[in-house]
Every structure is written in structure tokens, then in C-alpha cells.
Amino acid sequence: MKIAKVLATRLLYGLFSLIFISFVVFMADEAAPGDRATVEMGEKARPEMVQQRRHELGLDRPWPIRYVEFVAGAAKLDFGKSWVGTKQPVSEQIAAQLPMTGKIALLAILLAAAVGITLGTVAAIWQNKFPDGAVLTLSTLGVTVPNFVLAPVLGYLFAVVLDRLPLTYSTPNTSEFERLVLPVFILSLRPMALLTRLTRASMIETLGQEFMKTAVAKGVPFWRRMLVHGLRNAITPVVTAVGTSFGFLLTGSFVVETAFGINGLGKAGIDAILSGDMPMVQATVLLGGGLFILVNLVVDLLGPILDPRMREAAT
Amino acid sequence: MKLRAIFQWIGISFLGLLVVFAIAGPMFGHSVTEPSGPIFSPAGVGGHLLGTDDQGRDILARLAAGARVSLLVGLSVQIIALIVGVIVGVIGVFGPKWIAAPLLRFTDGMFAFPDILLGILLIGTFQAINKGGTSLLADALPVIVVLAVTAWPSFARLTVTTMQSLKDREFAVAAKASGASTTYLVTKHLLPQMVGLLLAVSMVELAGTILAESTLSFIGIGVQPPTPSWGSMVDMARRNMSSHPSLLIWPCLALSLTIFSLNFVGDGLRERFDPRSK
Numbered sequence: 379m380k381i382a383k384v385l386a387t388r389l390l391y392g393l394f395s396l397i398f399i400s401f402v403v404f405m406a407d408e409a410a411p412g413d414r415a416t417v418e419m420g421e422k423a424r425p426e427m428v429q430q431r432r433h434e435l436g437l438d439r440p441w442p443i444r445y446v447e448f449v450a451g452a453a454k455l456d457f458g459k460s461w462v463g464t465k466q467p468v469s470e471q472i473a474a475q476l477p478m479t480g481k482i483a484l485l486a487i488l489l490a491a492a493v494g495i496t497l498g499t500v501a502a503i504w505q506n507k508f509p510d511g512a513v514l515t516l517s518t519l520g521v522t523v524p525n526f527v528l529a530p531v532l533g534y535l536f537a538v539v540l541d542r543l544p545l546t547y548s549t550p551n552t553s554e555f556e557r558l559v560l561p562v563f564i565l566s567l568r569p570m571a572l573l574t575r576l577t578r579a580s581m582i583e584t585l586g587q588e589f590m591k592t593a594v595a596k597g598v599p600f601w602r603r604m605l606v607h608g609l610r611n612a613i614t615p616v617v618t619a620v621g622t623s624f625g626f627l628l629t630g631s632f633v634v635e636t637a638f639g640i641n642g643l644g645k646a647g648i649d650a651i652l653s654g655d656m657p658m659v660q661a662t663v664l665l666g667g668g669l670f671i672l673v674n675l676v677v678d679l680l681g682p683i684l685d686p687r688m689r690e691a692a693t
Numbered sequence: 694m695k696l697r698a699i700f701q702w703i704g705i706s707f708l709g710l711l712v713v714f715a716i717a718g719p720m721f722g723h724s725v726t727e728p729s730g731p732i733f734s735p736a737g738v739g740g741h742l743l744g745t746d747d748q749g750r751d752i753l754a755r756l757a758a759g760a761r762v763s764l765l766v767g768l769s770v771q772i773i774a775l776i777v778g779v780i781v782g783v784i785g786v787f788g789p790k791w792i793a794a795p796l797l798r799f800t801d802g803m804f805a806f807p808d809i810l811l812g813i814l815l816i817g818t819f820q821a822i823n824k825g826g827t828s829l830l831a832d833a834l835p836v837i838v839v840l841a842v843t844a845w846p847s848f849a850r851l852t853v854t855t856m857q858s859l860k861d862r863e864f865a866v867a868a869k870a871s872g873a874s875t876t877y878l879v880t881k882h883l884l885p886q887m888v889g890l891l892l893a894v895s896m897v898e899l900a901g902t903i904l905a906e907s908t909l910s911f912i913g914i915g916v917q918p919p920t921p922s923w924g925s926m927v928d929m930a931r932r933n934m935s936s937h938p939s940l941l942i943w944p945c946l947a948l949s950l951t952i953f954s955l956n957f958v959g960d961g962l963r964e965r966f967d968p969r970s971k
Contacts, residue, residue, distance in 0.1 A: 395802060402811075406818045522953040524904055526911040526924065527945040530931040534938055545935075629807040636912050637931065648912050651817040659817045666810045 388678055392671045399667040400452060403660045404445050410656065413437055417461045417654070457661040462653045468661045471646065476665075479642035482558065482634070483627040486565035491620050494570045498577025498616075499609055505582055513574060520571030528564050529637035536560065546639040561634045569623035576619050580612040587611075614685040621677030628673065629666040701961040704954030711951060715764055718757025724750070725758040726919035733937050743943055746926075747933055755921040756943055762922050763951065766833050766840065767903045771895045773841040778848020779884070779891070785849065786856045787875050800849045808843035812905070815839045816914045832920040836909060840902050851894060852887070859883050889966030896959030900952045907948055923948045 407413070415432040416423075432438050451457060457468040501513040537545040543560055544552040584590070585608055593603045632644025639645075643662060650658035721742075723729045728749030735744050743752040785797045819835035859865060860883065868882050907924030909915030916922040923944045930940035 398802065403814060406814050410818045518956070522956055523949050524908065524952065526908060526927055527949055530927065530934055530941055531945060533931075534934050534941065538935055538938065626807060629810050632809075632813075632912060633908060647813055648914065651813060651914050656817070659814065663810050663814045666807065670807050670810075 385679070388675055392675050395671050396668055397449075400449055400664060401445070403664050404441075404448050407656050407660060408441060414461060414656075452661075452664060457664075458657045460650075460655050460658055462655050468657045471658065472643065472661055472665060475641055475643050475646045478640060479628060479631055479635070479644060482562055482565060482640065482642065483624060483631055485558065485562045486627055486631075487569060487620060487624045489562060490566040490570040490573055490623065493566075494573030495577050495609075495613075495616060497570075498574040499581055499604070501574070501578045502581030502585060502608075502612075503604055510578075513578070517571040517574045520567045520574075523567075525564055525568070525633045526637060528567070529560070529634060532560055532564065533637070547641075548639055561638045561640060565627060565631055565634050569620075569627065572623060573616060573619060577612065577616050580615050581608060584608050584612040614681060617680060617684055618677050621673055621680065625670040625673035628669050697957070697961070700957045704957040704961075707950055707954045708958065711760055711947075711954075712764070714757055715760035718754060718761060721751065721754045721757065723754040725754050725921060726750070733933075733940075735939075744939070746940065747929055752926075752940070752943060755926060756923075756947060759921045759923040759926060759944065760947065762833060762916055762920065763903045763906060766837055766906045766916070767899045769833075769837045770840040770844055770902045771899050773837070774844035774848055774898070775891060775895055777841070777845040779852050781845065781849040782852025782856060783879055785853045786860065787879065797853065800846045800853075803843075803846040804850075808905075811843055812839045812909065813914070815842065816909065833916050836906055836915050839909075840905055843905075844898060844902060847898065848891070848894070851891070855887055855890065856883055859886055889962070893959055893962035893966050896955055896962055898959075900955035900959065903948075903955070904952055 413432070414435055415428050415437055429438075437444070455469050459465050459467050460471065497513045497517070501510040504510050533545050536543040543556050547557050547561070549557065585604075590603065590607060593607050598607065628643075630644070631642060632648050634640070635642045635645040636648060643666065647659060647662035647666075649655075650662065718725075729745070729751050732745060732747055732749040734749070743756070746752055746755065781796060781800060785793050785800070787793075788796070816835060816839055819839070856879075860878075865878060865882055868878050873882070906915055907922055907927070910922035910924030911928045913925070913928070915924055918925060926944035927941070927948070930937075930944060933940060
């Protein structure tokens with residue numbers, strides 16, 4: 379029953395991280411000059427009036443009380459209403475934006491995993507030969523060219539010069555596929571490069587082990603040896619990295635969202651900062667952090683399921 | 694591995710040129726923040742070697758100023774992160790347990806939190822305080838602080854793992870046996886052993902920092918205008934892409950080449966200094 383204990387520890391650790399993030403998020407608001415009262419009353423308001431409003435909103439109570447209120451609200455996914463713009467409840471705005479971010483992150487990680495694992499396996503099988511060199515060079519390029527450089531350059535190439543794909547997500551008369559090709563491709567490059575390198579390294583290590591020689595001696599066909607004996611054993615760290623990368627994509631898609639005008643969580647967070655909408659900033663960060671912790675938790679649990687050796691070690 | 698050696702030399706030469714370019718920037722004679730000609734003037738016209746941008750500002754001068762910003766932010770962040778990270782790491786290894794254990798736990802916790810979210814939160818807080826400064830440093834300060842906060846944990850972890858393996862080596866045990874204090878051991882024996890490795894790693898991290906700075910500036914929450922940053926120059930070019938695509942070339946090229954060079958030079962240094970990477 380050790381697995382239950384490991385699970386409980388992980389859950390507890392995740393909960394602690396979440397509490398820590400909520401504290402940092404709350405304190406950021408405290409440290410920033412101006413609060414809901416000053417924003418509502420405008421810059422010209424007399425100090426007494428702002429003070430009066432602050433009292434009405436309960437902002438003049440000590441911070442520990444307000445922190446507990448904040449956490450209690452956040453636990454019910456209630457972050458209050460935006461200070462600016464439509465002044466809608468923050469949770470409604472996020473509910474509208476989260477699916478989009480989730481969609482492009484999911485598509486990007488699927489693409490990255492499919493291409494990355496294939497290229498990594500190819501590179502490992504022909505280690506130090508031409509395919510290996512080509513794959514390694516490509517994956518280095520994948521991490522050196524920044525997303526926000528790729529977005530306009532590829533956008534210019536495919537939308538303006540070739541006129542094949544739309545430049546922004548809101549371009550009319552285009553299919554969902556055409557609108558998402560560039561953002562998803564650009565988003566997938568970084569995890570793709572990472573997964574390629576990781577698959578290659580893990581695969582090379584596995585291929586060098588004794589049981590691979592046994593497989594050769596037994597006369598197992600080449601591809602069965604590579605895929606069933608090799609890749610199956612090498613895949614566990616890769617799957618873990620797929621999970622972590624997904625976490626990063628969920629919280630790191632704002633460049634692509636900004637560049638292509640996609641209304642997702644990342645763009646909402648940036649817009650909120652630019653307009654000084656603190657509740658929205660808090661909600662995005664807290665939610666992003668929560669999702670990140672959740673994904674990592676799932677990844678931790680996946681390890682023993684995929685790898686019997688880890689199951690053995692845990693029980 | 695011959696190709697990599699060539700790339701490394703290209704990287705070193707590019708970085709050398711970049712530093713010269715950044716320092717020589719003010720000598721080009723055009724204002725960085727004020728218009729000095731018609732908007733979107735093409736390259737080579739009216740003394741503007743690379744033309745002008747959407748406000749008639751000289752692109753070459755802004756590119757050089759952007760290089761200064763990138764280097765200033767990158768180097769400051771790395772220096773701060775290096776100092777904080779090494780101190781935390783040393784305390785983590787040699788400090789009393791009641792302080793070392795929570796400190797290391799906290800460092801691990803920082804890894805579990807996506808940098809960029811923390812950055813966004815801190816910038817959001819800073820944004821309200823800073824209303825467009827006057828000096829380069831004042832404009833770049835929030836970005837420096839934010840990136841330093843997210844950069845130190847990797848140095849702390851590196852210091853911890855390296856120190857733990859170094860402190861049980863014979864020379865360290867011998868120093869300890871001949872009566873060296875912990876401070877003496879750390880400063881005279883262990884840290885000098887690590888200098889090369891730390892330098893190499895901070896070179897690669899520098900690429901990450903410069904990338905992060907320009908990313909923040911690209912989405913509009915980094916170095917604030919009119920102070921130029923390569924990131925905000927890419928953003929400006931992107932907005933005028935359909936009519937003036939050539940604006941994209943220079944900031945994109947400068948950024949990509951810088952990051953490419955730092956990665957290759959850093960990897961090369963690391964291979965020299967880190968016995969494990971061989």
C-alpha cells in the first residue's frame with residue numbers, strides 16, 4: 379500500500395504549492411499601488427471618498443482576513459469581477475477563454491510528441507550517421523529561433539507572400555484547420571526539439587543494454603527489436619516530459635496567442651496586465667499554476683503505470 | 694564534431710561584433726527615441742543605413758540601443774542570479790540543517806512553478822509602480838528584477854550538486870584536515886574549481902534571459918517604449934508587415950543570431966569545464 383502513501387504525499391505537496399502560489403498572487407495585489415477603490419473612483423477622486431469606498435468594499439480590514447476570503451473565493455473559482463472594461467465576473471471570462479488555450483496546447487503537444495518521438499527514434503537507430511546529424515541540427519534550430527520571431531516570419535511567408543493561410547485567427551472565410559496550422563506548429567517546435575533529444579538519449583541508452591543483445595541472438599526481427607524491445611523500454615522518461623511540456627504549453631501560449639490574435643488564457647492575462655485589471659491577472663496566474671501542478675501530478679502517477687519497474691519499486 | 698567547432702567560432706565572432714556594435718551605437722549620430730527622418734524611409738536614404746521605422750526613427754541606431762538593452766538586462770540578471778544562486782547553494786550544502794533544508798525545498802518549489810507566470814505577476818505589480826522612467830536602467834529595472842527572481846534557482850541547484858561532489862574529494866578533505874575553516878574551504882578551494890562551469894552555464898542561461906526579455910517586450914510588458922528592445926522592434930515590424938516586410942529582417946536576425954551564438958559558445962565552454970558532459 380505504499381502507492382497510496384506516495385499519492386498522498388504528492389497531493390499534499392501539490393496543495394502546499396497551490397497555497398504558496400495563492401499567497402504570492404494575493405501579496406502581489408497588496409504590493410501594487412492602487413486597489414479596487416482607487417480604480418473605481420478614478421484619479422481625480424478626493425482621498426476621503428476613496429477611503430469611504432474602501433470601507434464599503436471592506437478593503438480596510440487587515441490582510442489576513444482578506445487573504446482567507448480570497449482563498450475561499452478562489453476555491454469556488456470566484457475571483458470577483460474585472461475592474462475595467464466589461465466588468466464581467468472573471469470566472470466567466472476565463473471559462474470562455476480556457477478551451478481555446480487547451481485546444482491549441484493539446485494539438486501542439488500531440489504534434490510535438492508524434493514528430494519528436496519518431497525523429498528521436500530514427501536518430502538513435504542511426505546514431506552518429508547522417509539522419510542523426512540532421513535531426514540534431516534541426517532540433518538545435520528548434521530551440522534557438524524564438525517563437526515571436528517565427529510567428530511573423532512564417533506568417534509573412536504563408537499569409538502575405540504565398541497567400542495560403544490566414545494571418546490572424548479572426549480572418550473570415552477560413553477553416554479552423556487553416557487558422558490553427560501556424561500557431562499550433564510554432565507552439566509545438568520547442569517541445570518537439572526537447573522530446574526529440576530526450577527520445578534519442580533514452581533510446582541510445584536502452585539499445586546499449588544486454589537484453590537487446592539477447593534479442594539479436596534470439597533472432598527477433600529488426601523493427602520489432604527497435605520498437606517493442608527498444609522504444610517500449612525507453613519511452614517512460616519521454617512520456618513524463620510530454621506531460622511537463624504540456625504544462626508549459628498551457629501556461630506559455632501567450633506569445634502565439636498574441637501574435638495570431640487568438641482569444642485564449644495567455645492573451646487574456648497579458649491584456650489584463652496592460653489594462654491594470656488585477657483580479658483577472660490573479661485568476662490567470664492562479665489557474666495557470668493550478669493547471670501546471672495538476673498536469674505534473676498526473677505525470678507522476680503515469681510513471682508507475684507505464685513502467686513495471688517503477689511499480690515494483692513503489693510497492 | 695568539426696561542424697560544431699566552426700559554429701562556435703562563428704558564435705564567438707558574432708558576440709564580439711555585437712558588443713562593439715552596442716558600444717558604438719551612439720556614434721551613428723541618429724537619435725534612438727526621436728524621429729530623424731520621414732517614416733518608413735527605405736534603407737540607405739537620407740543617411741539612414743537601414744532606413745527608418747513607423748515613427749521615422751533610425752533603425753540602425755535603435756538596433757544598437759536594443760543590443761545595449763539586451764546585454765544590460767542579460768548581464769545584470771545573470772550577475773544577480775549567479776550571486777544569489779551560489780550563496781543559496783553554499784548555505785544549502787554547508788549551512789545548519791534548520792535553514793538549509795527549507796531553503797533547498799524552496800529552491801525545488803521554484804522549479805515547479807512556471808517562470809513566465811511568476812514574471813507576468815511581478816510585472817503586473819511593477820507596471821503600476823513604474824510609469825515610464827527616464828534612464829535606461831530605470832526602464833529596464835522591473836524586467837531585470839523579474840528575470841533575476843526566476844533565474845537564480847538553476848544556479849542554486851548547480852552549486853548544490855557540484856559542491857556536494859567536490860567536498861568529499863581528497864583535496865577538500867585534506868584542506869579540512871589541516872584545519873581550514875568552512876569559509877576558507879568554500880572560497881579558496883571549492884568555488885575556484887567551479888568558476889569555469891558557472892561561467893559556461895551562465896552563458897547558456899544568458900541566451901534564455903535575453904530571449905525572455907525580448908519576449909516580454911514583444912508582448913508589451915517588458916522594457917517600456919520609447920526605449921527600444923529587439924522584442925518590441927519585432928512587434929512593430931509585425932504590425933507593419935504587409936506594407937513594409939523588410940522591417941522584420943534586422944531585429945529577427947539580431948535576436949536569432951545572438952541566441953544561437955550564446956548557445957553554441959556556452960555549450961562549448963561547458964564541454965571544457967564540466968567533466969560530466971563528456
